[in-house]
Amino acid sequence: MEAVFKFLSENPLLTIILIAILVIVVFTLVVAAIQGRKVKFYPPEIGPKTSDYKSKAKTDSPKFSKKSISEEELEDLLFQHSSKRYGVGYKSMLCECEINNDGTATFKRTVELIAESDIGHLDASLNIPTPKDGKWDLDLLQVHxxxxxxxxxxxxxxTESNVQSVQLSFSPTLHPKNEAGYILAEKIREPFYSFVHTRHELKDTRVFDDIAGYNDYFAWHINRPTKHLRLRVTFPEYWKPSRTDSKVFMAKASGFPASNEQREENRRIKFNLVGPEVGRYYLELEVS
Structure with a gap:
């Protein structure tokens, strides 16, 4: 040992190098120990793919590595975390669109939500294409x-910039962990272009949209955490869609869809064409 100390004292540069290496090793071990105790969650609105959050949540969390966790439990954790970030989460949302024989439509949303903050007011919107005369004839049928x-x-x-919006009021005010449900129904009196124009006229008059195709039917953005979504579109009598398609886009911070399509997530979405029932076909989509 004395020989070692004597050697180091005679070689100060080597001594400094060895001390630096020792400090780096100790620092690395301390950081690794701290990070090993962290539990990380990846909410679905901030990353590229939902599957990435699931894999990261499972591998980064010691809790998950010691005890297996089911897919359903993981989805619950992600929903709870996202709802706390937004202050509210939709436990379920049923969207029903019924297109009438004259091309008008009724759109109804049935929502079950859970509050993660004090909520007295909540907004809801419906995106609509612009008609030739510049204005749509819309009716708010019911809210209860x-x-x-x-x-x-x-x-x-x-109604502004092709978006009809309403501000809903809740009485009494919702508090964290309160659950509530409501129904919002709207009537669109203006016939959709597909019912009053030929295919040739549609191609000549409509502007092609990169997301939804020809900008004819209305749309809505689900810009809050949603655990269970169910969509049903009922067509007029004896109308049968020749093709169904879907696209998935992750939301931006503003809630509107980003431009990058999520092809992996899109493969999980499947429409079911049902009918005819009483002479009418309808499409169903369910996402949990």
């Missing part, structure tokens, strides 16, 4: 609560 003892009403309604 499906939760006993709670009232849901409309504070404000407006």
């Amino acid at each position: 609560s499906t939760t006993p003892g709670r009232v849901v009403s409309v504070d404000q309604e407006k």
Whole structure:
């Protein structure tokens, strides 16, 4: 040992190098130990693919490595975390669109939500294409609560930049962990272009949209965490869609879809064409 100390004292440069290496090794071990105790969650609105969050959540969390966790439990954790970030989450959303024989339509949303903050007001929107005369004829048919003892009403309604929006009021105010449900139904009186124009006229008059194709039918953005989505589109009598297609886009911070299509997630979405029932076909889509 004395020989070692004597050697180091005679070689100060080597001594400094050895001390630096020792410090780096100790620092690396400390950082690794700290990171090993962290539990990381990856909410679905900030990353490239939902499958990435699941794999990262499983591998980065010691809790998951010690005890296996089911797919359903993992989805619950992701939903809870995302809902806390947004202050509200949709436990379920049923969207029903019924297209009538004259091309008009009724759109109804049935929502069950859970609050993660104090909520007295909540907005809802419906995107619509612009008609030739510059204005759509829209009616708000009904808004009512499906939760006993709670009232849901409309504070404000407006149509601007091809988006009809309403501000819903909840009484009494929702508090964290409160659950509530409501139904919002709207009537679109203007016939869709596909019912009043030929295919040739549609190609000449409509602007092609990169996301949804010809900008004819309305749309809506689900820009809050949603655990279970169910969509049903009912067609007029004896109408049968010749093709069905879908595209998935992750939302930006503003809630509107990004330009990059998520092909992996899109493969999980399958439409079921049902019918005819009483002379009418309908499409169903269910995503959990």
